[in-house]
Amino acid sequence: MKFSMGVDVLDxxxxxxxxxxxxxxxxPIDSFVRIEVGTSTAKFTTTDRTCxxxxxxxxxxxxxxxxxxSAKTLSQIAKALDKSETCSLxxxxxxxxxTVTSGSSYxxxxxxxxxxxxxxxxxxxxxxxxxxxxxxxxLLDTTKFAISRADQRKYLKGVFLNVAKKKEEECFxxxxxxxxxxxxxxxxKPENIGDFKGVIIPEKxxxxxxxxxxxxxxxxxxxTEQKIxxxxxxxxxxxxxxxxxxxxxxxLIPQDTNLVMSLNIEELLQSLRKVLTVSSDPNEAVVLTLxxxxxxxxxxxxxxxIAETEMPVSYPGxxxxxxxxxxxxxxxxEVLGSGMAVFTINDGSTAxxxxxxxxxxxLFVIMPQTV
Numbered sequence: 573m574k575f576s577m578g579v580d581v582l583d584x585x586x587x588x589x590x591x592x593x594x595x596x597x598x599x600p601i602d603s604f605v606r607i608e609v610g611t612s613t614a615k616f617t618t619t620d621r622t623c624x625x626x627x628x629x630x631x632x633x634x635x636x637x638x639x640x641x642s643a644k645t646l647s648q649i650a651k652a653l654d655k656s657e658t659c660s661l662x663x664x665x666x667x668x669x670x671t672v673t674s675g676s677s678y679x680x681x682x683x684x685x686x687x688x689x690x691x692x693x694x695x696x697x698x699x700x701x702x703x704x705x706x707x708x709x710x711l712l713d714t715t716k717f718a719i720s721r722a723d724q725r726k727y728l729k730g731v732f733l734n735v736a737k738k739k740e741e742e743c744f745x746x747x748x749x750x751x752x753x754x755x756x757x758x759x760x761k762p763e764n765i766g767d768f769k770g771v772i773i774p775e776k777x778x779x780x781x782x783x784x785x786x787x788x789x790x791x792x793x794x795x796t797e798q799k800i801x802x803x804x805x806x807x808x809x810x811x812x813x814x815x816x817x818x819x820x821x822x823x824l825i826p827q828d829t830n831l832v833m834s835l836n837i838e839e840l841l842q843s844l845r846k847v848l849t850v851s852s853d854p855n856e857a858v859v860l861t862l863x864x865x866x867x868x869x870x871x872x873x874x875x876x877x878i879a880e881t882e883m884p885v886s887y888p889g890x891x892x893x894x895x896x897x898x899x900x901x902x903x904x905x906e907v908l909g910s911g912m913a914v915f916t917i918n919d920g921s922t923a924x925x926x927x928x929x930x931x932x933x934x935l936f937v938i939m940p941q942t943v
Contacts, residue, residue, distance in 0.1 A: 573607075573609050573635055573636065573637025573638065573639060573661075573662070573663040574609075574633075574634040574635040574637075574660070574661070574662040574663070575609050575614060575631045575632060575633045575634060575635070575660075575661055576631065576632045576634075576658050576659065576660040576661070577614070577629060577630070577631040577632070577658065577659065577661075578655075578657075578658055578659075579650060579653045579654060579655050579656075579657050579658065579659050579674055580655040580656075581629050581630070582629075582646075582650040582659060583647070583650035583651055583653075583655065585616050585627050585629050586605070586616070586643065586646045586647035586650045587647055587650075587651075588625065588627055588784045588807075589605050589616045589617070589618040589625055589627055589643055590605070590618065590643040590644055590646075590647040591625075591780065591783075591784075592618040592619060592620055592623055592624070592625045592776075592780065593605070593618045593619075593620060593643045593644070594620045594621075600642075600684065601640060601684055601688050601689060601690065602619075602620070602621070602690070603642060603643060603644060604618075604640040604641060604642055604643060604684060604689065605617065605618045605640065605641060605642075605643035605646060606618075606638065606639070606640045606686050606689040607638060607639055607640070607641065607661075607686075608638040608686065609631065609633055609635070609636050609637055609638065610633065610636060611633055611636065612630065612631065612633060613628050613629060613630055613631060614628070614629055614631045614633075615627070615628050616628075616629065617689070618643050619689075619690060619692050620776075621690055621692065622692075622774070622776075622811065622812045623692070623774070623776055623777055623780070623809070623810070623811045623812070624692040624809070624810045624811070625780060625784075625807070625808070625809050626807070626808040626809075626810075627806060627807050627808075628806040628807075628808075629806070637663060638686035639663055639670060639683045639684070639685070639686050640683060640684045640685070640686055640688065640689050641670050641681050641682070641683050641684075642681065642682075645681060646672075646681070649672055649679055652677075653674045653675070653677060654674070654675060657674050657675050658674065659672055659673065659674035660672070660673045660674070663683065668682075668683055669681060669682060669683060670683050692799075692810050692812075693799055693810065695796070695799075697794035697795060697796055697799075697801065698795060698796045698797070699766050699767070699768065699794070699795060700792060700793060700794040700795070701762045701764045701765040701766060701768065701792075701793055702762065702764060702790045702791065702792045702793070703744070703759075703762040703790065703791055703793065704789075704790060704791075705785060705786060705787055705788060705789050705790060705791045705804055705805075706787040706788070707744075707759045707760070708759075708781070708785075708791050708793075708802075709781065709782055709785060709787055710757065710759065711731075711733070711744070711746035711757050711759055712731055712746060712773075712778045712781055712782050713782045713907070714746070714755060714757040714907055714934050715731050715746045715747060715748040715755040715756065715757050716731060716748060716755075716775065716778050716779070716782065717748075717755060717903040717904070717906075717907060718748040718749055718750060718753050718754055718755035718903075718936075719731065719748045719750065719775050719778070720748075720749070720750035720751070721750070722750065725751075725816075726814055726815075726816060727772055727814055727815070727816030727817065727818055728748075728749060728750055728751070728818075728819075729774065729775055729814060730748070730772040730773050730774045730775055730777075730778065730814045731746050731747070731748045731772070731773050731775075731778050732745075732746070732747045732748065732770055732771070732772050732773075732818040732821070733745070733746055733770060733771050733772075733773060734746075734747070734770035734771075734818075735761060735765065735768055735770075736758070736822070738758055741761075742761045743758040743759065743760065743761050744758065744759045744760065744761045744762060744765070745757070745758050745759075745821075746759075747818075747821045749819065749821065749824065749937075751939075752897065752900060752938075752939045753897075753900040753903070753904070753936070753937065753938050753939065754821065754824055754825075754936065754937040754938075755904070755907070755934075755935075755936050756821065756825075756934070756935045756936075756937075757933055757934050757935075758932075758933050759933065768795070769797070770818060771795060771797075771800060771813050772813055772814035772815075772816065772818055773800065773811065773813065773814070774811060774812070774813070774814055776811075777800075777809065777811040780809055781802060781809065784807065785802070785804055785805070785807060785809075786804065786805045788805075789804060789805055790804065791803065791804040792804065797813070798812060798813055798815075799811065799812050799813060800813055824923070824937055825925065825935070825937055826916070826918055826922060826923045826924070826925060826937065827918075828916055828925075829916065829917065829918050830888065831887075831888060831889045831892075831916070831917040831918065832888070832914060832915065832916050832917075833862075833885060833886060833887045833888070833914075833915050833917070834886075834912045834913065834914050834915070834929060835867070835883075835885060835912065835913050835915065836911075836912060836913075837905050837908050837909065837910055837911055837912065837913045837928070838910055839883060840883070840905060840913065841902060841905050841906065843867075843869050843881050843882075843883050844858065844869065844898065844901065844902050844905075845902075846869075846879065846881045847869045847870060847871040847879040847880065847881055848871055848879070848898055848902075849879060850871055850873045850876045850877045850878065850879040851871055851873040851876060851898075852876075853873070854898065854899040855897050855898070855899060856871055856873060856897075856898050857871070857872075857895050857896065857897060857898065857941055858870070858871050858895070858896055858897075858898040858901065859871075859872075859893065859894070859895050860893070860894040860895070860896070861891070861892075861893050861894075862885065862887050862889070862891065862892040862893075862894070862917075863887065863891050864886075864887050864888070864889075865884060865885065865886070865887070866882055866883075866884060866885060867882065867883050867884075867885040867887070868880065868881075868882050869881050869882070869883075871898070889917070892917070892919070892920055893920055894917075894920050894924070894940050895920075895940050895941040895942070896938060896940055896941065897941065900938050900939075901938060904926050904936040904938065905926075907934070907936075908926075908927075908928045908934070908936075909928075911928055911929055911930070912928070912929035913926060913927070913928060913929070914926070914927050914928070914929050920940060921940065921942070922940075923937050923938060923939045923940070924937070924938055924940070925937055926938060
């Protein structure tokens with residue numbers, strides 16, 4: 573096996589596939605990348621045995637072949653080399669070593685046979701459909717902050733994709749919740765989705781898609797009850813799904829009331845950051861006191877102090893005190909980005925709804941703490 577490619581391309585590919593490998597793996601092969609060299613492309617594949625990422629890159633091939641090599645070491649080499657240069661990779665069948673050369677740099681790496689590389693699955697899929705890549709990434713990017721970090725309920729440790737009804741029309745929902753906050757995003761239903769049942773995609777798979785998949789073009793999605801595969805623009809990501817029944821999330825959305833107020837997202841985030849300067853705990857509570865013309869924010873941090881600030885607001889109700897985990901509120905606001913945030917409030921003890929003015933696709937539900 574012998575081929576050459578741009579160092580910049582190798583760096584990009586190696587960084588992506590190395591993120592999938594098992595760190596401190598018991599078996600060396602679990603931290604290796606399989607390289608399969610064809611006539612004009614090379615496939616780089618890594619797996620942690622629950623998730624598998626394959627990235628295809630253009631190369632100049634002199635001899636076809638396949639092997640596995642340490643993904644971390646290959647990534648570190650690519651980062652150290654001059655990105656404007658090309659590099660040559662050659663396998664010696666006698667020493668079973670892979671040499672990497674670029675400019676005056678030379679590396680000799682241990683390898684393992686390609687046939688030892690663990691296959692996640694080669695089973696047939698039950699169905700498939702395609703959707704706009706930007707829509708898929710928007711679904712996952714908007715909702716992933718609400719994924720549960722607790723181990724007790726495994727079915728909450730991912731994003732639920734589901735076909736649902738919205739105002740008499742079917743849409744494609746992504747939703748995540750940890751029981752204290754919920755993020756929901758609705759996109760147009762893909763035309764060729766067929767009889768798709770809801771699936772729960774693990775957090776690692778979600779993060780890989782949002783970090784490394786391109787926003788342009790189409791993503792083809794293959795699925796069964798146990799696994800899912802995303803194929804787009806030279807990348808193929810296969811993942812086992814999380815088993816279990818996701819909660820009936822529409823029941824978690826509170827009914828509307830007349831208590832609705834709008835706040836500038838960036839100004840509210842700035843006020844939050846001001847009061848959080850006295851805390852290093854992302855789960856620190858922030859108390860919001862609402863009056864008809866003013867919003868007061870207060871953080872009391874044990875052992876560090878108290879911080880308060882105010883901002884003007886137009887609020888149609890009586891004085892109301894709300895208490896939230898600061899990261900729940902700031903996380904939703906950061907996803908919304910800019911513009912005006914619309915809050916729908918019942919009282920100080922029930923969940924609030926939060927969305928962006930003019931955007932009916934994204935919705936956040938946040939439970940308050942006891943004041």
